[in-house]
Amino acid sequence: MSNETVSADPIDPDALAEELARAATVRELQRIRGLLTIAVLIGLTVACFFARDVLLPIILGIMVSLTLSPVVRWAQRRGVTPPLTAVALILMLGGILGASGYAMSEPVTNWVQNAPEMGREVQRKLAGIFESVEKVQEASDQVEEMATDAEAGVQKVVLDQPGLLNSAASYAASIGTTLAVALVLALFLLASGDLFYTKIVESYPRLSEKKRALRIVYGVERAISRYLLTITAINAGLGLTVFAALWALGLPNAFIWGFVAFVFNFLPFIGAMAGTVLVGFYALVTLDTVGYALLMPTVYLTATSIEGQFVTPTILGKRLNMNTVSVFLTVVFWGWLWGIAGALMAVPFLVMVKVICDNVPSLRTFGSFLGGADTAVAAPAERSTA
Incomplete structure (x- = not known):
């Protein structure tokens, strides 16, 4: 048996140096790409912050269009053209919003005008609680008086602030304009049918x-x-449950709090608590006894808790079950960026991002972090074999 010797090829120093240089170049390019990605994200955040008045109705209109597109497509299969269905849906939605706003305008205006008196009424009924705070307030007032005496020679300029009613009217006008633009955009998108979907598909060569x-x-x-x-x-x-319960208990304008429950429940985590506080404040103002008034926010919180813990998980199931941490961070981020409107649209935006991530291979890791369920859509061949 002969012994065979295996001789290794000599290492080429130039090839090794070239390989090391190539690896260093790749790492540098990856680092530059990461920095550029961070810079682009920061730039987009800043742009979204300053372009809120433009982007908000556009995104809202797109979401309304995505929500109602299956209805338009269902009607189209039964011979109704998309423009006719779109006009009917948008008119119905606009009519519901307009009627709700009109019904609530008078009592809300009265609340805004009587806000100081309402605050004093709540303070009177909760005098026992405020007594412990008064001592701290007195000490704070003494410190403020000492500071005022020290700055007696300094002339102060006080700017007149707009009244509460004017601010509320301006805010309501802004909301109305945003909703109007969003509904018009949704009308055009729905009336176009699958035109934009076709354009998106045609833009890819393979x-x-x-x-x-x-x-x-x-x-x-x-x-x-x-x-x-x-x-x-x-x-x-x-909303109907809250309205019926509060109306049965004798709370005035119970339909407004039903509408508040309907809107605020789109806001995860803090919507139910904010509605509970508002109902409690209003009940303390309008009802005679504190004990009976506190029953109203208790009923409101009970209804929202049952909905959040049992009804929604049972109906939605696990298909769109989102990661609680990702939902919370998304709500905080969009709430900071666009206020209440951003927080209300945070979860639908997160659902949209998750669906995109689940269908793009390079983003599936990030999509799996956003939620526990896979929303990737099977191809036609995969659905036929399933």
């Missing part, structure tokens, strides 16, 4: 890319429509 784009588009539409339609129905039921 068939595999066209199929993936189509899966993403219909996946986003299906997820957003299913989530928003289901949540809207649940919130409407909650």
Whole structure:
């Protein structure tokens, strides 16, 4: 048996140096790409912050369009053209919003005008609680008086602030304008049918890319429509329940608090607590005894708790179950960026991002962090074999 010797090829120093240089270049490019990505995200955040008045109605209109697109497509299969269905849906939605705003305008205006008196009434009824705070307030007043004596020679300029009623009217006008622009945009998008979907698919050259784009588009539409339609129905039921319960207990203007429950329940975590506080404040002002007044926020909180713990999880199930941490961070971020309107749209936006991530291979890791359920849409061949 002969012994065979295996001789290793000599290492080429130039090739090794070239390979090391190439690896260093790749790492540098990756670092630059990461920095550019961070810079782009920061730039987009700043742009969204300053372009809120423009972007808010556009995003809201797109979400309304995505929500109602399956309805338009269902009517189209039965011979009704998309423009006719779109006009009917937008007129119905606009009529509901307009009627709700008109019904609430008079009592809300009275509340704004009588806000100081309402505050004093609450303070009178809760005098026992405020007594412990008065001592701290007196000490604070003494410190303020000492500071005022020290600055007696300094002339102060006080700017007149707009009245509370004027501020409320301006805010209501801003909300009305945003909703009007969003509804008009949604009307145009719905009336166009599948035109924009076709344009998106045609923009990709290869068939595999066209199929993936189509899966993403219909996946986003299906997820957003299913989530928003289901949540809207649940919130409407909650609003009717709160209205009926508070009306039966004798709380004036109970329909307003039913509408508040409907709207605030779109806001995770803090919507129920904010509604509970507002109902408690109003009940203390309008009802005679503190004990009976505290029954109103208790009923409100009970109804929202039952909805959040049992009704919504049972109806939605685990298909669109989102990571609680990601939902909380998204609500905080969009609430900081766009206020209440941003917080209300945070969860639908997160659902949209998750669907996109689940259908793009390079983003699936991030999509799995956002939620426990996979919202990737199966291809037609995969659905036929399932």
